Amino acid sequence: MKNVLVTGGAGFIGSNFVKMMVEKYPKYNILNLDALTYAGNLENLSDIDTASNYTFVKADVRDREVIEQIFNTQDIDLVVNFAAESHVDRSIDEPEVFLTTNIIGTQVLLDAAKKYWKINPDDKYCKEYKEGVKFLQVSTDEVYGALGETGMFVETMPLMPNSPYSASKASADMIVRVYNETFGLPVNITRCSNNYGPYQFPEKLIPLMINNCMKGKNLPVYGDGMQVRDWLHVSDHCSAIDTVLHKGIDGEVYNVGGNNEKANIEIVKLIINTLGKSENLIKYVKDRPGHDRRYAIDNTKITTELRWEPQYTFEQGMKETIQWYLDNTNWIENIISGDYANYYDRMYMGV
Numbered sequence: 112m113k114n115v116l117v118t119g120g121a122g123f124i125g126s127n128f129v130k131m132m133v134e135k136y137p138k139y140n141i142l143n144l145d146a147l148t149y150a151g152n153l154e155n156l157s158d159i160d161t162a163s164n165y166t167f168v169k170a171d172v173r174d175r176e177v178i179e180q181i182f183n184t185q186d187i188d189l190v191v192n193f194a195a196e197s198h199v200d201r202s203i204d205e206p207e208v209f210l211t212t213n214i215i216g217t218q219v220l221l222d223a224a225k226k227y228w229k230i231n232p233d234d235k236y237c238k239e240y241k242e243g244v245k246f247l248q249v250s251t252d253e254v255y256g257a258l259g260e261t262g263m264f265v266e267t268m269p270l271m272p273n274s275p276y277s278a279s280k281a282s283a284d285m286i287v288r289v290y291n292e293t294f295g296l297p298v299n300i301t302r303c304s305n306n307y308g309p310y311q312f313p314e315k316l317i318p319l320m321i322n323n324c325m326k327g328k329n330l331p332v333y334g335d336g337m338q339v340r341d342w343l344h345v346s347d348h349c350s351a352i353d354t355v356l357h358k359g360i361d362g363e364v365y366n367v368g369g370n371n372e373k374a375n376i377e378i379v380k381l382i383i384n385t386l387g388k389s390e391n392l393i394k395y396v397k398d399r400p401g402h403d404r405r406y407a408i409d410n411t412k413i414t415t416e417l418r419w420e421p422q423y424t425f426e427q428g429m430k431e432t433i434q435w436y437l438d439n440t441n442w443i444e445n446i447i448s449g450d451y452a453n454y455y456d457r458m459y460m461g462v
């Protein structure tokens with residue numbers, strides 16, 4: 112029996128993870144804490160919201176009082192921290208909330224874990240000695256910065272972030288590391304490549320292109336579209352987090368990736384071809400400032416030491432993902448009809 116606090120569980124990856132955990136571990140209590148920002152959507156979780164091992168609480172990870180109260184009353188064993196501002200373009204527009212949520216929010220959670228998990232029996236500030244606790248920070252390969260035409264990110268590389276988003280995530284990684292080094296808090300950090308799959312907010316490349324393409328709208332592609340990313344299906348990311356949560360060695364960082372390097376323009380063309388539309392829809396727009404050219408992730412550590420393997424090929428994952436967005440147009444329309452429409456017009460239509 113474990114009590115698992117998942118933060119940011121109403122977002123894209125968090126909601127996929129919460130659903131997997133609720134179904135896979137009926138004896139775990141899954142507590143989903145989310146502030147429900149523009150990116151948080153409880154509709155993602157409607158099929159499990161009456162499950163007996165699932166609870167939702169609307170709260171902000173920066174709210175120290177509430178977070179401490181949760182640790183005090185809920186006897187938390189495991190924390191998986193997804194809560195974040197996650198969109199690079201928005202971080203260029205408005206960096207501050209990225210710093211407060213992604214850095215301070217992480218530190219508030221770490222402080223609560225430190226206070227209520229007595230790791231060192233001699234530490235007079237901790238309340239209760241606990242074994243088998245873990246703080247898992249969900250990070251990103253973007254903390255490593257950009258690669259040239261060759262090479263791959265490995266866990267020992269220095270962090271060289273290039274956007275306010277990746278700088279905030281790199282800072283959080285450093286703080287998580289420090290709570291392990293200085294206070295002995297059992298932690299892991301996972302650094303994953305780009306995810307795709309169901310329930311991704313339509314500002315991100317793949318759902319944005321699928322949605323526009325379905326409607327015959329322009330497909331805005333940054334610069335020459337030759338920025339390369341490694342892509343992983345969200346359910347493979349969730350299984351990697353589950354693996355690290357249960358088998359990861361305390362204090363270790365694990366890269367997570369699918370060995371699927373693709374240029375953005377290749378993905379856009381794959382979507383166009385799958386939906387039977389014309390490449391004339393592609394509209395090249397001014398590149399994002401500081402746009403990293405290439406990311407590639409070496410996943411040797413997690414595949415050899417923890418025996419994790421991705422299940423999806425990129426082709427199968429994309430086929431299912433495109434079909435999911437075709438089958439769930441209501442889900443996307445509910446989002447698009449709100450504030451997101453104004454943001455989209457400002458970003459891509461120059462309104």
Ligand code: NAD
Binds near residue numbers: 151212
């Ligand atoms: P998302 O933007 O879809 O979801 C983020 C969630 O966090 C939302 O539900 C939002 O309401 C919540 N949130 C934001 N601020 C909060 C706050 N102050 N307090 C509580 N909740 C708050 O993001 P995502 O794509 O699901 O990413 C989840 C995590 O995974 C992030 O930490 C991100 O850095 C990391 N990650 C994402 C990717 C990717 O490709 N999407 C890849 C690697 C790592």
